[in-house]
Amino acid sequence: MAEFKFPVDASQIMLFARAVGDKNPIYSDAEYASGTEPGGTIAPPTFVQAGCQYDPSFPLRPRIGEPWFGSGKEATGIKPKEKKDDDSDKSSGSSARMLHAEQQYVYHKPIRPGDELTVSTRRGNAWTKEGRRGGALNFTETITEYRDANGDLVVTATSVGVTTGKAVSQD
């Protein structure tokens, strides 16, 4: 599957740490960070998620000049196509029912500002389960490897996505 470069800089680490509510100064203060065990700024544990900013084919980012499936004048910017019998689930509806079920990380070395990571993604397993709250559940696993300029593994991430038959009820 896709491969792309993910340049890591200090400001992105700071913004990401803020967004998850992490006030540890190792993510924002280089001078403080130089006195810590890692010896400098490092990225927080879930930071590699921000790599999608650099993924040219990432589907959950609006593209300049193209319709976006979120709301504008209407509740969705993608007009429903003429409905074919089995087409009802293929436009915005199916992404609405795609949820993140599980995420796993294995850390090989810390990520630091200045790293240029190479991100490669491949499909893992896929399976189906009958869900209690959301109808039939289709699970798919995606494995993403983040490697540094030497080709060494930095982080291995496994994401499990689930597509549900309907919106998950709030029992």
Place this chain on the structure above:
Amino acid sequence: MALKASELKIGDTHQEQVAQNLSRTQIVQYAGASGDYMPLHTDEVYAKEIAGYPGVFAHGMLSMGATGVMLTNWVGDGRLTKYSARFTRQVWPGDDLIAQATVTGLVEEDGQQLVELDVVTTNQDGQEVINGKATARVDP
């Protein structure tokens, strides 16, 4: 700062509040920082009218990231070797989140001492939103 294997035992816990009255703005902030602009999380109109939810809810990865704050505060910077989470329930604007780690194992691998942790994050009603595991390097 780092934890010491000699001072840890199975069943030890560490707990922190990692979100208080979670705001829609923080969810938007996470969308911007992570690059995940799925409108389910930031677009109330879309979430209700198109997706059929009561409103927007947080990215699972925001909850995992917030839970990670508790982990790194406890085990120390750059000490995690593994971290995984299952998203067992949605997190909504206004939620408070408490993250807790429990020591389940102390092992040695290739001469390195490791602590194994169960990780659970619950909301203000005591409902589990994250169930996960982590492993971290500790000093002897």
